[in-house]
Amino acid sequence: MLITVDPADPRPLYVQIMDEIRRALVLGSLEPEEPLPSVRQLAAKLRLNPNTVQQAYRELEREGVVYVRRGLGTFAASREIDDGAERRQLAEAVAERALLDAHRNGLSADELVDTLRRLADDRGHDITPREGGRAAATRSLPTTKRGEP
């Protein structure tokens, strides 16, 4: 599991940690009943105030995403019915960031959605990051795909 935070991100640090844990659950890099790093480990690794990590874990516990076993640590919860709550919340967070970025650039929600749809169709299932963003991706179209000889 990889957890990274960025002080320049508009989300508070504890929210970033919460989103990272959700991301790990959606990706499957954290599975139900698996332990999370201890508050101390994560604080030391990310150079964060332990209270910030504690706050993130407390909120996740309140939401039922993780649970605490006394003396053993914090574990990812296994949901009886996988209602996709994590996926939905994560999708909303990503969409909101995209919406805000569009507005910052003076673009409407419709323009954003149309463009997203078009780009996704062009790329098919090959949604991997490409160096240099759109311009580089356009340039590299006639050549071979990444990872191919």
Add this chain to the structure above:
Amino acid sequence: MSRFEDLLDMFEERPLAIATHGLERRFGRQTALAGLDLRVPEGAVYLLVGPNGAGKTTTLNCLLDLVPADRGRIEIFGLPVPERGPEARAQIGVVPDDPKTGYDGVAVERLFAYHARFYPSWDEAYARRLANALEVPTDRRFDKLSKGQARRAQLVLALAHRPRLLLLDEPTDGLDPLARDLALGLLADHLAAAPTTVLISTHLPYEVEGLADHLGVLRGGRLVTQLDRTALDRRLHRLLFQVPDGWSPPPALEEVVLRREGGGRELAWTLWGERDDLEALVQASGATLRAAEHPTLEQACRVLLALEDR
């Protein structure tokens, strides 16, 4: 400064690790402290910033009773200093401004042993672990260490007796980027292991971005800002907005600007107030709000340090 009076919080409801009341200190004609009311709540990681000569080091020296105050009072965990200074100092770990003072010719190892006798809570195994992680050459003479090595040795001395209060004066000064990062990781680990209050003075706020939860800005020997991070995040905002030609800001907005960037039709103003109120003011003025950001600690320090006395 009436508009910004809520920039100063005295944390009256909270138990305090450090409280100074109207602290004053002059050096000849130079005023170092001019009525300092520093309040560091217990458990806080308090970042103290200020331009050179603002009184940061004098503040720390007064807390340690190395420099007597001309006027005012100091309490550390409720103990009056200097009256009960030794009791207070026994609970403090220090990384001093100049890490090389006072230990001429003594091997680092002996220095550790010397400290161990002063502090009953000295944890020898922890000292070894820290010295190892920070690559402190314990067999060498202290006065032969490089600046960075001496700083790292001081960090070990400060942490290894697990004091209730840490006073860190430029703790990463002279360290290379790798050692800095390592030191910050060890500090975060230390805080998670035992409840500790930290007062840290640094020119590099971004280094403690993730650690600091309180901010004090010192200027001309007194505090102009003292807040916890939650209050800072709630009230400090950078709004990006587009304005029509001939736009002029409403007085209510003009009142709360801390920093202006941009020009012409696109502006980015750093403002002081509740976000909803600020956004409403911007929108009511005929401007189009494009984005609302909350400044990083580094940006907040820059804005608050540049704030003129009003």
